[in-house]
Amino acid sequence: MTTQAAGSRATAAAGSRAAAAAAIRHHYDVGNEFYRLWLDPSLTYSCAMPDGPDDDLEAAQERKLRFHLDAVNARGAGAVLDIGCGWGAVLGRLAGTYRVPRAVGLTLSVEQAAHITGIGDPGVEVRTEDWRDYEPDGPFDGIISIGAFEHFARPDDSPAERIRTYREFFERTRSWLTDDGALSLQTIAYANMPREAASTFIQQEIFPDAELPTLAEIAIAAEGLLETRSVRNDRLDYAWTCERWASRLRAHRAEATALVGPDVVARYERYLRMSALGFRMGKICLYRLVFAPYPRGYARRAAAR
Ligand SMILES: C[S@@+](CC[C@H](N)C(=O)[O-])C[C@H]1O[C@@H](n2cnc3c(N)ncnc32)[C@H](O)[C@@H]1O
Structure with a gap:
């Protein structure tokens, strides 16, 4: 690669990081108080794990958190x-219930x-940083990533670019894990719907x-790097979660409107209803995947191929 080509690739990468950060702020920096009105008290903003239609949102979120913490053997990590x-x-759970010294x-x-930072749990470090820029100063026994993978690729990426991004994620997480560590990943994915049919409302607004x-x-990107221990598709859990969120937001519509205005509230109510329908119809789905590093010798042979 010429230095000019390397320079323009680095500039493009920096531009893409800035766009990712701006997109996240567009969504999440609407304000903590707004999300507090309709999420559960732990402010978990991802698919819960209900044990039946009448379950309580808080209990279902705790069950989901436990699933991922147990998948990476957090107790003793x-x-x-x-x-x-x-x-x-x-x-919070790593620092509290699981007594993990470094989270x-x-x-x-x-x-x-x-x-x-305001909670100030012991052993917890939070960084406003893209995983592509993170350089840890020690290995991890477990890595959890819930509801973030959806933000890693961009709508105008080619299939090859998307897989390259996902592979970089798996290469990095693999290199940060101890040999007997595990990665627990939860992500929404396209199912019975072509990419072109995705809602422009959700993508743009x-x-x-x-x-x-x-x-x-996901499978192609992880090949040769991580062994897939388990895959679950829990799409109806996400339909249930979106329906719970939508009815909680509806119940607090007046307070939400006072905080963020009627347009934002209407946009969120529409997006939660549309998402619930997408999961119920199987157009989109919800994967919970657990990966573990291959034994070192295999990973080296695969990388050399
Ligand atoms: C839907 S929220 C899920 C949050 C949390 N895991 C949960 O279940 O409540 C997505 C999170 O991913 C983060 N995120 C998205 N892209 C990221 C990236 N490239 N590097 C680091 N964090 C990222 C966002 O800032 C946000 O905290």
Whole structure:
């Protein structure tokens, strides 16, 4: 590669990081108080794990958090990383119930980072940093990433570019894990719907610059780097979660309108209703995947191919 080509690739990468950060702020920096009105008390903003239609949102979110914490064997771990840590529900449990001495969270949202710093849990470090720029100073026994993968690729990426981004994610997370560590990943994905049929309303007004993966893209990107231990598609859990969020927002419509105005409230109500329908119809789905590093020898042979 010429220095000029290397320079323009670096400039493009920096531009793409800035766009990603701006897109995240567009969505998450609407204000913590707005989200507090309709999320559960832990401010978990991702698909819950209900044990039936009558379950309670808070209990269903706790069950989901436990699923991921147990998937990476957090009990007894020395250090765990949460990529896309939101308002810190995983970090709080790592520091509290699981007594993990070091818990690091990455987010692109300044408001989320300030919220976590304000809690001040022992051993918790939160960084407003893209995972592509993060350089950890030690290995992790577990890595959790819930609801962030959807933000990694961009709508105008080619299939090859999307897979390159996902592979970089798996290469980096693999290199940060101890040999007996694990990665627990939760993401929405395209299912029975072509990419071109995705809602422009959600893409342009709710999650600008975000793009969903397909299961095939995730599998190709992880090949030779990480072993897939389990895959679950819990799409009806997400339909349930969106319906719960929508009815809570509806119940607090007046307070929400006073905080962010009628247009934002109407946009969120529409997006939650549309998403619930998409999950119910199987157009989009919700994967929970657990990965583990291959034994070192295999990974080296695959990389050399
Ligand atoms: C839908 S929220 C999920 C938050 C949290 N995991 C939860 O379940 O409540 C997505 C999170 O991913 C973060 N995020 C998105 N892209 C990221 C990136 N490239 N690097 C670090 N964090 C990112 C956002 O800042 C946000 O905290």
